[in-house]
Amino acid sequence: MVSGSLLNISMQQRMSYVRQAPQAEKPSCMGRVMETPGQSSRRTVRCASLPHAAITLKAPEFSSMNASRSPSLFQMKKYAKRSQGISSGDVKRRQVSGSGPRRSITRMCGIFGIFKQSGMASGEIYEALLMLQHRGQDSAGMVTTDGAKFREHKDNGLVKDVFDKETMGVLKGHSGIGHVRYPTAGSTSAQEAQPFFVNSPLGIYMIHNGNLTNTEELRQRCQTSCDVSFSRYLRTQSDSEVLLNIFADQIQSQHDKFPEFPLNDVIFKAVTKTMEATSGAYSCITLIGQVGMLAFRDPRGIRPLVLGKKSTLNGREWAFASEDCAFGPIGFERVRDVLPGEAILITEDGEMISHQCMPGNLAPCIFEYIYLARPDSVLNGISVYEMQLSLGRKLADRIKELGIDKKIEMVVPVPDGSRPAAIEISAELNLPYREGLVKNRYVGRTFIMPDQQTRELSVLRKLNAMRTVFEGKRVLLVDDSIVRGTTMTQIVSMVRRAGAKKVYLASAAPPVKYPNVYGVDMPSKKEFIANNLTEQEVCDVLGADGLVYQTMESLLTAAQDMNPSIETFDCSCFDGNYITGDIDDEYLEALESTGRGLNRTIIKPKLPEVPVPATQLAPQRTIDDSFDDGLEEEEGHL
Incomplete structure (x- = not known):
């Protein structure tokens, strides 16, 4: 465990050791890759509780400061403000200018982090990001560390385009994090790509999936006065950068309050205070300079985050x-x-420590299982594939109730996400299953395209209807969901041109009627085809002969059958009930008009500030060799 005792050296002085270039040097760049060296004049303080680990300090370069004196509060404020402007983002970026106000960025993202003690991590991060590419196609970013330096690269584009052979060769280090993001309005700049970085305290990189619902309040808090009494400079409109700065500020603040506590406890305490201050959805992975890797998830677990491990000859x-x-x-x-x-904190020596920072009440976003996640994933103990099969069976029952099964001759999926549901519908109705729509795999997902015109053009390039399948047939088209109707309207027209006699539609999800405020780019209910329309009216707009939606009851039954221990799901995009309890009509109106929520304070229960012994501050469970003994049982439960 890393000790918080610094042998009579002040916390603020200690916290400024960050790996940044001194003013006499400039961080070196290799191609488009930024490397932040830490080879300036330094002191080293060894922690008694961790003999093999050293906390390296870079002394703030004040003329009045020496090794035996702490800087004045004025100097620390001045240094902290200056250091905020030396983040890695200042060294390398391809800037994309824009005009007019930009909204607070919401997103669906994919995040990944790997912690090893030897070897190169960049190749594994690259492969993992490819597997998560469905969660974001706009930009990608990666940062690696060898324990002495951070190396970062991020840009707009797919993973395969952002990282080339030269880039991968420079991203050296045994540990690192990576991120993919999908596009939203006002976020085309590579500057908005993650990871984000702050160099005080400690030097922290963060990647984030989700969306904060009190971003504007937190942004003002950062820009005016944080808990340690100096403002923080925010470079972007991203709520992820706000979250990172709130967390970094809390590390400083909590150590000032509890200077005797080990640094691990301070970090867990900072996570707790960050969770108290924030509202919304967030799954985060951070790299903390000379501490290790930290992952945390919001108290409702709205967005997924999974832990994995591998045993090697070099350790776990x-x-x-x-x-x-x-x-x-x-x-x-x-x-x-x-x-x-x-x-969960992975220390530099590979020790895994977990701490329950806030009481958890799991309420995952149900849209993950319908559209967002890959079918080969297991989230919160629920197989996405099995969930989609179950939705197909439930939808088949609904089709029978409405008598549509008597009107169709075959079942055709809209590739790719609807295949499991369509297969089950075909089996339940005893009707042929046919692949009548051929997909061009080099066109992105239309749902996450940045604007309506791009989505419409994308549909025409994305799919082609096979006349040999559709000609003269009465067909049921199955899709995982119908959100804006952009794709489905053109598919119906396409299938009719291919000779279909009748076209019926089935959606494995209920009608989408309400904005998603927890990290999916669905901010305006005006975009949703089901908004203020009956099912028959939606059917008419789509140009179909019939339409059947999944019911909310069937959706929830299917999910809870998969994991009965989950009592609540966030279904807000279907029913308008927002799980965090802080979203009302006023907030949604502000979101509708500006793309960003209201500037208001989220009132949460405040935990009492009771100084307790360090051993009691963060009750921790360490996963060591004994972890394997309970692994089988735990995985079976999930």
């Missing part, structure tokens, strides 16, 4: 991912989900 390796489908290609095995409200 750890990984975190949005979905466990990322583990297979790199030889990792799924351990379990990160619990809601939990933080």
Whole structure:
């Protein structure tokens, strides 16, 4: 465990050791890759509780400061403000200018982190990001570390385009994190790509999947005065950068309050205070300078986060991912989900420590299982594939109730996500299953395209209807969901041109009627075809002969049958009930008009500030060799 005792050296002085270039030097760049060296004049303080680990300090370069004196508060404020402007983002970026106000960025993202003690991590991060590419096609980013330096690269584009051979060769280090993001309005700049970085305290990189619902309040808090009494400079409109700065500020603040506590406890305490201050959805992975890798998940577990491990000759390796489908290609095995409200720290020596920072009440986003996640993933103990099969069986029952099964001759999926449901519908109705729509795999997912015109053009390039399948037939087209109707309207027209006699539609999800505020780009209910329309009216707009939606009751039954221990799901995009309890009509109106939520304070229960012994601050469970003994049982439960 890393000790918080610094042998009479002040916390603020200690926290400024970050790996950044001194003013006399400039961080070196190799191609488009930024490397932040830490080879300036330094002091080393060894922690008694961890003989083999050293905390390296870079002394703030004040003329009045020496090794035996702490800087004044004024100097620390001045240094902290200056250091905020030396983040890795200042060195390398391809800037994309824009005009007008930009909204607070919401996103669906894929995140991955790997912690090893030897070898190169960049190749495994690359492979994992490819497996998570479905969660974001706009930009990709990666940062690696060898324990002495951070090396970062991020840009707009697919994973295969952002990282070339030269880039991968420079991203050296045995551990690192990676991120993929999908596009939203106002976020075309590579500057918005993750990871984000702050160099005080400690030097922290963060990647984040989700969306904060009190971003504007937190942004003002950062820009005016954080808990340690100096403002923080925010470079982007991203809520992820806000979250990172709130967390970094809390590390400083909590150590100032509890200077006797070990640094691990301070970090867990900082996570707790961050969770108290924030509202919304967040699954995060951070690299903390000379501490290790930290992952944490919001108290409702709205967005997924999974822990994996691999045993090697060099010791145990750890990984975190949005979905466990990322583990297979790199030889990792799924351990379990990160619990809601939990933080897991992997120390520099490979020790895994977990702490329940806030009481958890799992309420995952149900849209993950319908559309967002890959079918080969298991999230919160639920197989996405098995869930989609179950939705197909439930939908077949509904089709029978409405008598549509008597009106159709075959079942055709809209590739790719609807295949499991369509297969089950075909089996339940005893009707032929046919692949009548051929997909061009080099066109992105239309749902996550940045604007309506791009989505419409994309549909025409994405699919082609086979006349030999459709001509003269009465067909049921099955899709996983119907959100804006962009894709389905053109598919119906396409299938009719291919000779179909009748076209019926089935959606494995209920009608989408409400904005998603937890990290999916669905901010305006005006975009949803089911908004203020009956099912028959939607059917008419789509140009179909009939339409059947999954019912909410069937959707929830299918999910809870998969994992009865989950009592609540966030179904807000279907029923308008937002699980965090802080979203009302006023908030949604502001979201509708500006793309960003209201500037208001989220009132949460405040935990009492009771100084307790360090051993009691963070009740921790360490997973060591005994962990394997309970692994089988735990995985079976999930």
